[in-house]
Amino acid sequence: MKVKDTAAALRGFRLFDWLYKYGTLLTILLLIVIFWASTDHFFSNSNLINILRSISIVTIIATGLTVSLAVGGFDLSVGSTASIACAVAISMFVWYGQPLAIGIAAALAACLVVGLANAMLVTRFKIQDMLMTLATMFVFQGLALTWSRGATISENMILPSGDFATGKIPEAFRLLGRVPWIIVIMLVVVLAAHLFLNYTKYGRYMYMIGGNPEAAKLSGIPVNRYRLAAYVISALLAGLGGIVLGARVGSAEVNAGAPYLMEAVAAAFIGFSVLGSGKPNALGTFAGAVLIGVLSNGLIMLSVPYYAMDIVKGGVLAGALAITYIRGRH
Amino acid sequence: MERKAEGLLEMRGISIAFPGVQALDGADFTAAAGRAHALIGANGAGKSTLMKVLAGAYGHYTGEIRIDGREAKIRTPRDAKAHGIQVVYQEVDTALVPNLSVSENIMMEKLVHEMKGRHTVRWGELHREAQEVLGRLEVGIPTRKRVAELSLAEKQMVLIARAMTTDCRFLILDEPTAPLSNAETERLFRLVRLLKSRGTGIIFISHRLPELYEICEDITIMRDGRVVARGELKDWTQQQIVERMLGSKWEGQFPRRTNTPGEVVFEAKDIRDGDRVKGASLFIRAGEIVGLAGLVGAGKTELCRALFGATGPVSGEIRLHGRRLAVGSPFDAVRSGLALVPEERRREGVFVEESVTANLTVATLPRYTRLGAWLSAARERLAAGDIIGRLGVKTPSGAARVANLSGGNQQKVAIGKWLLADAEVYMFDEPTKGVDVGAKRDIYELVAELAARGKCVLYASSELPEIMGLTDRVYVMYDGRIVRELETDRTSEDEIMLYSTGGTGV
Numbered sequence: 001m002k003v004k005d006t007a008a009a010l011r012g013f014r015l016f017d018w019l020y021k022y023g024t025l026l027t028i029l030l031l032i033v034i035f036w037a038s039t040d041h042f043f044s045n046s047n048l049i050n051i052l053r054s055i056s057i058v059t060i061i062a063t064g065l066t067v068s069l070a071v072g073g074f075d076l077s078v079g080s081t082a083s084i085a086c087a088v089a090i091s092m093f094v095w096y097g098q099p100l101a102i103g104i105a106a107a108l109a110a111c112l113v114v115g116l117a118n119a120m121l122v123t124r125f126k127i128q129d130m131l132m133t134l135a136t137m138f139v140f141q142g143l144a145l146t147w148s149r150g151a152t153i154s155e156n157m158i159l160p161s162g163d164f165a166t167g168k169i170p171e172a173f174r175l176l177g178r179v180p181w182i183i184v185i186m187l188v189v190v191l192a193a194h195l196f197l198n199y200t201k202y203g204r205y206m207y208m209i210g211g212n213p214e215a216a217k218l219s220g221i222p223v224n225r226y227r228l229a230a231y232v233i234s235a236l237l238a239g240l241g242g243i244v245l246g247a248r249v250g251s252a253e254v255n256a257g258a259p260y261l262m263e264a265v266a267a268a269f270i271g272f273s274v275l276g277s278g279k280p281n282a283l284g285t286f287a288g289a290v291l292i293g294v295l296s297n298g299l300i301m302l303s304v305p306y307y308a309m310d311i312v313k314g315g316v317l318a319g320a321l322a323i324t325y326i327r328g329r330h
Numbered sequence: 331m332e333r334k335a336e337g338l339l340e341m342r343g344i345s346i347a348f349p350g351v352q353a354l355d356g357a358d359f360t361a362a363a364g365r366a367h368a369l370i371g372a373n374g375a376g377k378s379t380l381m382k383v384l385a386g387a388y389g390h391y392t393g394e395i396r397i398d399g400r401e402a403k404i405r406t407p408r409d410a411k412a413h414g415i416q417v418v419y420q421e422v423d424t425a426l427v428p429n430l431s432v433s434e435n436i437m438m439e440k441l442v443h444e445m446k447g448r449h450t451v452r453w454g455e456l457h458r459e460a461q462e463v464l465g466r467l468e469v470g471i472p473t474r475k476r477v478a479e480l481s482l483a484e485k486q487m488v489l490i491a492r493a494m495t496t497d498c499r500f501l502i503l504d505e506p507t508a509p510l511s512n513a514e515t516e517r518l519f520r521l522v523r524l525l526k527s528r529g530t531g532i533i534f535i536s537h538r539l540p541e542l543y544e545i546c547e548d549i550t551i552m553r554d555g556r557v558v559a560r561g562e563l564k565d566w567t568q569q570q571i572v573e574r575m576l577g578s579k580w581e582g583q584f585p586r587r588t589n590t591p592g593e594v595v596f597e598a599k600d601i602r603d604g605d606r607v608k609g610a611s612l613f614i615r616a617g618e619i620v621g622l623a624g625l626v627g628a629g630k631t632e633l634c635r636a637l638f639g640a641t642g643p644v645s646g647e648i649r650l651h652g653r654r655l656a657v658g659s660p661f662d663a664v665r666s667g668l669a670l671v672p673e674e675r676r677r678e679g680v681f682v683e684e685s686v687t688a689n690l691t692v693a694t695l696p697r698y699t700r701l702g703a704w705l706s707a708a709r710e711r712l713a714a715g716d717i718i719g720r721l722g723v724k725t726p727s728g729a730a731r732v733a734n735l736s737g738g739n740q741q742k743v744a745i746g747k748w749l750l751a752d753a754e755v756y757m758f759d760e761p762t763k764g765v766d767v768g769a770k771r772d773i774y775e776l777v778a779e780l781a782a783r784g785k786c787v788l789y790a791s792s793e794l795p796e797i798m799g800l801t802d803r804v805y806v807m808y809d810g811r812i813v814r815e816l817e818t819d820r821t822s823e824d825e826i827m828l829y830s831t832g833g834t835g836v
């Protein structure tokens with residue numbers, strides 16, 4: 001009798017672990033099957049590519065966020081950083097007629113400054129990362145707005161002087177926002193971040209710092225240096241996301257990056273549980289983004305009205321997070 | 331028969347299993363009102379589990395609990411409290427609300443369960459009642475103070491006071507003295523004696539054997555989920571207790587050492603760090619184990635951390651082989667060849683969510699890389715496997731999470747990472763705190779082995795027998811200063827204690 005109980009309990013534990021490891025992937029699979037069965041075109045090649053394209057910007061930004069989560073930080077300013085990159089890149093082309101390289105370099109340079117500012121504030125003032133970056137989120141959002149003078153930057157826009165802007169967005173830049181390049185960039189970012197976090201000593205140090213900052217410090221890891229690096233990487237990837245966004249849309253909208261913040265956060269947190277890593281990880285974040293992407297896409301195909309979509313999205317997110325965090329109770 | 335059972339707490343044939351582990355196997359335990367009962371066992375022997383069963387933390391045990399000879403059904407914490415059983419766990423902070431006042435924390439049971447139809451708190455009454463409870467216990471803590479501002483010892487007192495607001499017949503104290511200084515322990519014991527005299531039964535879990543003789547009448551010894559011995563404590567010597575705990579013959583606790591120290595290798599002059607360390611000079615020879623003695627709060631931990639750069643740059647000078655070191659951070663310290671095994675193992679020593687291997691290699695990671703950054707899992711496994719074998723770390727594999735290891739094995743992992751680093755100076759800060767007797771012995775041997783290999787060892791401990799048994803020389807700290815240097819062979823526990831408590835000697 002007693003033996004039987006123990007065996008049953010063991011099975012319970014295993015089933016649970018299994019759910020924890022594969023729950024997210026299973027959910028994605030399930031959604032795909034459901035959408036496949038209930039719509040005509042879900043499983044077409046063009047739609048699958050469509051899904052990948054639609055999640056690429058979120059994934060790039062979320063990967064940066066993942067790196068900041070790995071050191072135990074939380075970069076809430078990634079959306080605003082993307083806005084800055086987008087505004088700077090497009091303005092370089094449209095206002096100043098600069099070539100491709102200068103536009104991109106200027107955008108990334110701006111993000112580098114943003115990352116350094118975040119890192120300095122977080123490491124110097126010992127304020128919780130999430131609160132500090134919540135503050136900087138507003139600051140950077142304001143900076144992006146100020147830079148664009150509160151307006152959308154696009155070709156042929158009317159400048160404050162009353163003239164039309166004459167700069168053109170380079171065709172090569174627009175390519176970055178089109179298939180296949182937009183998907184390639186995303187996959188390269190995910191893969192590079194995965195290798196960096198799991199197979200280099202830098203990544204290992206970052207996870208150690210995220211796991212126990214005091215023990216990491218006393219093991220001789222220069223904690224602040226790595227936290228700084230993580231915030232810079234986070235800002236640069238957010239910047240890359242903003243650049244791709246600009247390339248895709250062909251203009252810099254007001255607060256263009258802001259809507260990506262919450263989806264990026266959701267993707268990164270769903271990703272914790274993927275394959276049982278229990279930590280922020282790049283592949284998991286990608287899976288999280290795929291989950292959100294498949295869901296959005298399928299709901300559109302099912303003609304769910306756009307105003308009701310967030311209800312379903314939020315519900316699935318809650319379910320995925322429940323699987324991830326229920327284990328913390330043991 | 332019934333008469334005799336009055337005031338008795340009996341647990342009979344208690345068994346409980348968790349997935350993969352039979353934690354208790356037919357354990358019998360008896361405690362009596364008005365007496366203190368020592369519950370002893372190595373880590374993992376099942377004593378905490380047994381007490382959790384009694385406290386109603388686990389509902390799925392088999393066996394029977396009787397109080398006053400009548401069966402007591404205890405399956406939930408509420409049942410246990412209804413039968414007058416209260417526990418003060420080692421982690422006092424988990425049971426307290428730090429932002430509330432002492433009064434609110436003491437009267438919590440009442441505030442939660444006996445508000446009846448009332449919706450407002452009567453502050454005057456609350457403080458008065460709390461004051462009354464503290465008064466009965468002869469404990470002086472301001473009732474309006476926030477609990478967050480109390481010392482650990484005071485927090486324990488608050489929890490005991492809370493237990494006393496209920497009809498508490500049996501009080502379980504789970505390793506209450508581990509973090510306390512001698513003076514604080516004395517105060518706690520005074521309180522325990524007072525409670526005994528009023529008829530409360532005390533169940534006392536502790537790793538410190540000598541102190542049991544001061545307050546306990548009875549003893550139960552556990553091993554591997556079973557009770558292996560019980561009786562009156564006065565019939566037992568410490569040696570006998572340790573033998574029964576370990577289940578094998580106990581041959582002298584400390585390793586025999588033969589090496590003679592060489593040249594002075596490590597020197598620290600007039601180290602000062604704010605009001606934590608107010609002037610400490612010391613030196614360590616090659617192959618020498620130097621003790622750092624002193625009461626809790628004397629500044630031993632602070633000095634170790636200062637030498638290791640953990641509090642940033644400090645004033646004073648540190649020399650290794652005569653060369654001055656600039657130690658501004660642990661990063662610098664490690665590169666210079668220093669190693670620190672910190673006091674708070676789980677908070678500062680190990681990464682509980684990471685694997686044993688990752689924990690062991692963290693301080694020497696660049697060694698297992700190719701092309702400067704790519705980690706080689708095979709090389710890491712090899713290095714970690716070697717240490718796991720050498721230290722006898724009990725783990726299913728190097729891939730197991732450190733959180734799943736026992737305290738002693740976690741400590742071995744914390745030490746193991748520095749063995750790989752092959753440092754020149756090893757600083758140990760209370761390395762045997764909360765570690766069972768078997769693992770303690772392993773740690774002593776390891777320290778001795780480091781010295782035999784010519785390393786410098788600084789061993790900070792508030793356990794005087796450790797200092798006496800292990801070291802060549804002792805520095806005694808008092809109030810942030812090193813006040814005395816003693817040859818271990820020519821001193822005694824009494825003399826060290828004298829200087830530790832601020833005495834000046836002859």
